Amino acid sequence: MHQSSLLLTVPNTLDSMFLAKIEVGHHLYWQLGNLKLHGQVFLTSWVVIAILVVASLAATRNIQRIPSGLQNLMEYALEFVRDLAKNQIGEKEYRPWVPFVGTLFLFIFLSNWSGALVPWRLIRLPEGELAAPTNDINTTVALALLTSLAYFYAGFSKRGLGYFAKYIEPTPILLPIAILEDFTKPLSLSFRLFGNILADELVVAVLVLLVPLFVPLPIMALGLFTSAIQALVFATLAAAYIHEAIEGHGGEEHESHS
Amino acid sequence: MDPLVASASVIAAALAVGLAAIGPGIGQGNASGSAVEGIARQPEAEGKIRGTLLLTLAFMESLTIYGLVISLVLLFANPFS
Numbered sequence: 001m002h003q004s005s006l007l008l009t010v011p012n013t014l015d016s017m018f019l020a021k022i023e024v025g026h027h028l029y030w031q032l033g034n035l036k037l038h039g040q041v042f043l044t045s046w047v048v049i050a051i052l053v054v055a056s057l058a059a060t061r062n063i064q065r066i067p068s069g070l071q072n073l074m075e076y077a078l079e080f081v082r083d084l085a086k087n088q089i090g091e092k093e094y095r096p097w098v099p100f101v102g103t104l105f106l107f108i109f110l111s112n113w114s115g116a117l118v119p120w121r122l123i124r125l126p127e128g129e130l131a132a133p134t135n136d137i138n139t140t141v142a143l144a145l146l147t148s149l150a151y152f153y154a155g156f157s158k159r160g161l162g163y164f165a166k167y168i169e170p171t172p173i174l175l176p177i178a179i180l181e182d183f184t185k186p187l188s189l190s191f192r193l194f195g196n197i198l199a200d201e202l203v204v205a206v207l208v209l210l211v212p213l214f215v216p217l218p219i220m221a222l223g224l225f226t227s228a229i230q231a232l233v234f235a236t237l238a239a240a241y242i243h244e245a246i247e248g249h250g251g252e253e254h255e256s257h258s
Numbered sequence: 259m260d261p262l263v264a265s266a267s268v269i270a271a272a273l274a275v276g277l278a279a280i281g282p283g284i285g286q287g288n289a290s291g292s293a294v295e296g297i298a299r300q301p302e303a304e305g306k307i308r309g310t311l312l313l314t315l316a317f318m319e320s321l322t323i324y325g326l327v328i329s330l331v332l333l334f335a336n337p338f339s
Binding site for chain 2: 195
């Protein structure tokens with residue numbers, strides 16, 4: 001995506017405080033063939049992925065009957081994710097979708113929190129800055145498109161071509177709206193996550209720019225809270241869409257998208 | 259950037275967030291009021307009500323966030339500049 005952006009730099013007196021600089025739309029570009037990649041997103045998401053992989057390997061390497069420490073934590077996370085999927089998708093169908101929904105939740109949660117908790121800005125890049133992977137629209141769009149694919153797959157594998165009956169189910173007049181819905185779902189999913197995370201970081205950055213000490217702390221805490229809720233919302237909605245695709249028009253109670 | 263486009267973008271960005279905050283504000287107020295009512299009537303259901311409330315608040319908040327995304331696009335990635 002081309003972004004001709006203006007850089008909100010601090011006034012000259014504060015210029016030495018590179019920590020309090022706001023950069024939106026500036027990226028560390030990597031060239032891969034014809035593609036321009038946003039390098040800083042890759043770096044941070046690799047860190048997040050590494051943390052997740054190492055944590056799950058370390059937790060399952062030496063499994064005890066009475067869990068303690070890391071194993072306890074990961075079991076708690078697994079139970080949380082399983083309950084989330086069970087609540088949305090239903091007792092019968094939820095099991096195969098636990099890995100997908102759980103991965104979404106854990107990855108988004110850890111990315112959001114890494115953006116708020118890890119002092120990325122201490123590591124200087126030639127251009128752009130390290131931040132949460134989810135404050136780049138490309139990451140969230142990728143996650144949202146994966147969700148779309150997942151619920152299409154769920155509908156197909158469960159009901160075959162009968163899945164398309166949902167487009168004309170109550171009446172064919174609603175066909176355009178039903179088709180439009182398939183586009184608005186990933187759009188709203190990705191924009192919600194992207195906007196929330198970027199807004200959090202911007203608010204914190206602006207406050208840090210105004211008052212560098214202590215004042216931004218409550219907002220940062222609020223940001224942590226919102227990030228966690230957004231991860232939950234993304235995973236919940238993904239599970240709800242999958243449920244809707246599996247169940248057909250039985251998903252009225254989950255009509256709360258957008 | 260053309261100064262006319264720049265000023266129009268800034269005004270539009272402000273309006274986008276400001277107007278987008280009205281509806282969700284009313285909605286969040288209604289939802290929180292009902293939640294408090296529900297907790298007062300049935301204090302033992304507080305945990306469940308709080309969970310649902312937070313989820314609904316996040317949904318309503320996302321409407322404002324859409325406006326915010328539009329205004330961020332206008333400010334930082336303006337397609338007309």
